[in-house]
Amino acid sequence: MPVGTLGTVKGLFPDQLRAVGTQKLLANTYHLALRPGAEVVEELGGLHRFMDWDGPILTDSGGFQVFSLAGLRDIDDERVVFKSHIDGSILELTPARAIEIQQQLGADCIMCLDECPPADAPIEQIAEAVRRTTLWAQLCRDTQARDDQALFGIVQGGIDQSQREKSADKLVPLDFPGYAIGGLSVGESPTEMYRTLDHTTPHLPSEKPRYLMGVGRPEDLVESVLRGIDLFDCVMPTRNGRNATAFTSTGRVKMRNRKHMRDDAPLDPACECPACTRYCRGYLRHMFIAGEMLGPILLSLHNIAFYHRTMSDLRVAILEGRADSFRSECLAAWESE
Ligand SMILES: [Zn+2]
Structure with a gap:
């Protein structure tokens, strides 16, 4: 919720x-x-x-x-x-x-x-x-x-x-x-x-x-x-989103980081939310650096989407009897960013 x-x-x-x-x-x-x-x-x-x-x-x-x-x-x-x-x-x-x-x-x-x-x-x-x-x-x-x-x-x-x-x-x-x-x-x-x-x-x-x-x-x-x-x-998905931290399929991303300035890639290619399908990392960073309200809105929405997708994928993994390997894969992937 x-x-x-x-x-x-x-x-x-x-x-x-x-x-x-x-x-x-x-x-x-x-x-x-x-x-x-x-x-x-x-x-x-x-x-x-x-x-x-x-x-x-x-x-x-x-x-x-x-x-x-x-x-x-x-x-x-x-x-x-x-x-x-x-x-x-x-x-x-x-x-x-x-x-x-x-x-x-x-x-x-x-x-x-x-x-x-x-x-x-x-x-x-x-x-x-x-x-x-x-x-x-x-x-x-x-x-x-x-x-x-x-x-x-x-x-x-x-x-x-x-x-x-x-x-x-x-x-x-x-x-x-x-x-x-x-x-x-x-x-x-x-x-x-x-x-x-x-x-x-x-x-x-x-x-x-x-x-x-x-x-x-x-x-x-x-x-x-x-x-x-x-x-x-x-409150983590929304509070972190407002504070420019995104949860992604490869771990946490600090959106204000200078390395994103010229990055044309989506925040998370695995995500279908508006922040990831309509904007690049460079734009999302710009929103936060410029203090624009769309930044916190997009990252809140993305983080909520990420949480829901994680739970949805976990439900499928449980039904298919591979919950333990799903856990190991998530924990390994989230450490990589
Ligand atoms: Zn997204």
Whole structure:
């Protein structure tokens, strides 16, 4: 899922996303609840109409941003009290309120409120976050009133094997239609993340979607799919695209690099996106050097196309029983640029 934090994947029209293979978008509950407000979005017809995207949308609960972005003031089993990153006002979020906001926004997949501790948190804090996340998952389930939204439970537990297993084993009896794995890509190493997935996914039902939140690099997606993950969101394709870094079939390309100045070749000959079929590397570099807005737009679109193509090729490789060789080929090719 490309990330449309404020109800837009920055710089891109929905039909452009669809044309490069986007099936589903993520929007950010915390940001939309602060601005323009969930009530406003609801009044204007709900998130799909508001942002002109008629495909599936997933919203997170806002919990992650409360812990990462807002100034966390206080947390207990009832609520989390925080300071808005926009105007400093004091706000509170309860499990019930997180669900109510997501019902007002009207996404197709919604998330339970969870507590996401940092990667270096002591084990006592990790265990407390698992306990509270489990408690809140039940409260979220009890609050949900709409039957047209799939509510996902979120597994926490840091990189601790027993806490991950405990979190998953407590959530599965609540019979959510899908399960998210939160609290990764928060500062741990890739090896620690992969090991944690190895411990976690076997505890989640294989017939239900598993969603790894906020991950990641193309190699992380391939490694995680092979460990049983189905769904991802990450700002990397768009944020890196805006910052002049392209992901290609031969690795990362720094578009501002002087070596591209007179290069008439496409960014990625294997890609069919507008950036690669209509422009050469020299033009793309020129857009960034000159500060033209088309540069970030084209590279965002290209990077999203690259991520979708990688996942699409991986699906085929899995069906044909050659997922492991696909992984090896990708990892080798992405190191070559
Ligand atoms: Zn492209």
